[in-house]
Amino acid sequence: MVSDVKYNGSATVPTNAGTYVVTADFTPIDTVTYNSLSNAAAGSITINKAALTVTANNQTILAGSPDPIIFTFVYSGFVNSETATALATKPTCTVSGAHSAVGAYDIVCSGGVATNYTFSYVNAH
Numbered sequence: 001m002v003s004d005v006k007y008n009g010s011a012t013v014p015t016n017a018g019t020y021v022v023t024a025d026f027t028p029i030d031t032v033t034y035n036s037l038s039n040a041a042a043g044s045i046t047i048n049k050a051a052l053t054v055t056a057n058n059q060t061i062l063a064g065s066p067d068p069i070i071f072t073f074v075y076s077g078f079v080n081s082e083t084a085t086a087l088a089t090k091p092t093c094t095v096s097g098a099h100s101a102v103g104a105y106d107i108v109c110s111g112g113v114a115t116n117y118t119f120s121y122v123n124a125h
Helices: none
Strands: 002-007 018-026 037-047 050-056 073-076 092-094 108-110 117-122
Touching: 002 037, 050 108, 108 117
Parallel strands: 050 117
Antiparallel strands: 002 018, 018 037, 050 073, 092 108
């Protein structure tokens, strides 16, 4: 019988991305023939980061108007009922340079940091 399973020495089942060494105690049904084991190596598990997509929202301004103070975006890909509060650093979106001429300018997002997510970014105009 397997009991007292541990992940990197903790009985708490891990939920964060990472690799965890698994150990367990084993008590055989037939203790006369077989020995019990304590903290026996039982392999490892790896929890991979989930993919999180950050998509910039398109913006429109009139010629001669200033850029918006904040460029907005949406997330897709949160797991386990998580929200943006799970992020260590939220991404931000910007445009490069001054925009005095009429035209389309890329809105580029970057900078997101999280324990359990890898980021991909979709630009807007």
